[in-house]
Amino acid sequence: MKSDLIKELHDVVFKNTIWPNDLLENLTDPDYLSVNFNTYLDGLCAEVKFVDEGKTIRTNYFFDKKQHIQKVEMIEGERTFVLYDRIEEIAKTFNKAKNVFLC
Numbered sequence: 001m002k003s004d005l006i007k008e009l010h011d012v013v014f015k016n017t018i019w020p021n022d023l024l025e026n027l028t029d030p031d032y033l034s035v036n037f038n039t040y041l042d043g044l045c046a047e048v049k050f051v052d053e054g055k056t057i058r059t060n061y062f063f064d065k066k067q068h069i070q071k072v073e074m075i076e077g078e079r080t081f082v083l084y085d086r087i088e089e090i091a092k093t094f095n096k097a098k099n100v101f102l103c
Helices: 002-014 020-028 086-101
Strands: 032-040 043-052 055-063 069-076 079-085
Touching: 002 086, 020 032, 020 043, 020 055, 032 055, 069 086, 079 086
Parallel strands: none
Antiparallel strands: 032 043, 043 055, 055 069, 069 079
16 A cells, blocks of 8 residues: 555656657547647647537646646636646645555
C-alpha cells in the first residue's frame, strides 16, 4: 500500500502523459479542426478545436517550460470544465499519502 502511494505520488509529480507533439496527431482525425500553439507564461498553451455531436468544442492544454502538462480545460459554449489539473492531482495524492503514513 505505501509503496503504491509512493509510486503514485512520483508519477503525478514527474510523469508526463501528453506532450505538445501528441496533439498534432489529432489532426489526422476528420473531427479535429485545428491545433494552435501560443506561448503562455514560461510554457505553451495549445488550443485544440474539434467537432462533437455537431458542436465545436475547444480544449486548452497548458504546458510548463519542460513541456509537462499542467492543466487541461474544455470549453463548450459558455461553460468551462477542468479535465486535469496537475496541482490538484498532486495535492490529492499527497493528502492520501499523508493520511496513510501519519496514521
